[in-house]
Ligand code: SF4
């Protein structure tokens with residue numbers, strides 16, 4: 001008997017052209033680059049400070065930057081070599097100038113010593129793994145996750161050790177593993193579920209040990225039938241069938257957004273300005289779960305990331321790239337770009353950010369590099385058609401935001417609950433006037449945050 005349950009979506013959503021042209025392309029390991037550029041802020045929270053100096057030699061996996069702030073995650077060298085210089089880089093995703101360190105490779109790829117506790121690739125008996133997890137206390141698990149620099153890899157980059165340690169007054173009864181990957185083009189999570197399913201499930205078991213929820217769901221959209229079958233088999237093989245529930249969801253955008261996913265799975269609505277923990281839920285992405293496994297069981301810090309390189313490029317791929325590898329190095333591995341006028345988006349077509357240069361590196365939040373043909377479309381006047389309101393999964397008024405941000409009326413947007421926007425991009429997608437509504441929303445949110453100190 002199968003263990004998969006189906007659930008209907010709790011919102012209307014968009015049925016988008018999937019364009020997941022790399023879905024059947026196995027993850028390729030990208031050769032170690034000659035140098036990496038590692039920004040010192042790669043998560044939500046405080047930036048890190050250098051703990052190495054110019055001229056120092058470092059090994060892959062060595063911690064090179066850290067912070068005393070609780071909401072932060074340390075950063076590690078992703079290659080071995082020499083710290084050649086420190087520079088300023090503009091992070092196009094959050095429009096901020098930040099410090100970065102450049103490491104020049106010694107060509108050796110030497111690693112710090114890693115104390116592996118279990119070999120999940122070779123073993124078919126997982127009782128030893130469970131014993132290790134069950135006998136490790138929550139504090140130690142959270143410390144290992146923090147020291148490895150694990151953050152939410154679905155794009156949010158919230159430090160995982162903070163997320164898995166909610167305040168005592170927040171009782172968490174539900175844990176959701178998010179394998180939806182609802183944005184068109186992106187297939188990195190899909191391939192992780194197919195190729196690292198054991199690590200993903202073991203990571204979920206470790207996460208569950210820290211928050212002891214009553215219900216544990218693994219949510220996957222039904223356009224990834226192979227991943228559903230793969231994890232179903234592994235759940236049984238690894239002996240998790242009594243604790244994990246595998247949920248197949250209709251492929252609808254933005255199913256993978258935390259708030260819409262929670263509503264669909266549990267029927268609970270996260271309050272305006274609130275967090276999933278306010279309704280007793282914690283959501284983690286499948287790539288984060290893999291990383292939790294690697295940090296706790298393999299002693300391995302977060303130094304690489306699976307990135308889908310796709311769109312108008314000769315040979316689209318899923319690449320496992322060291323953090324700090326520049327975007328042009330990844331696109332160079334995938335052949336020529338299309339002959340039309342091209343621009344590059346970091347992320348997917350709905351929530352991604354267009355960038356100008358290609359020398360920005362892969363960071364912990366990068367999951368896709370999308371080469372788009374054509375020009376960025378010209379914005380026209382709003383025609384009050386109401387399509388953006390109709391499609392918004394959070395039942396918001398996107399046209400009000402665009403109009404008022406242009407006039408500098410940020411407080412009006414607040415009165416219309418702009419904090420509840422999940423920046424899914426559905427409104428901009430349906431807008432016939434090509435209004436970059438999400439850009440206005442981001443501007444408004446960051447202005448409000450700055451004004452509030
Ligand atoms: S207003 Fe926000 S939540 Fe609503 S459709 Fe637009 S981006 Fe998505």
Ligand code: SF4
Nearest residue numbers: 382383385386388431
């Ligand atoms: S979809 Fe675009 S044009 Fe239509 S009401 Fe919304 S902002 Fe205006």
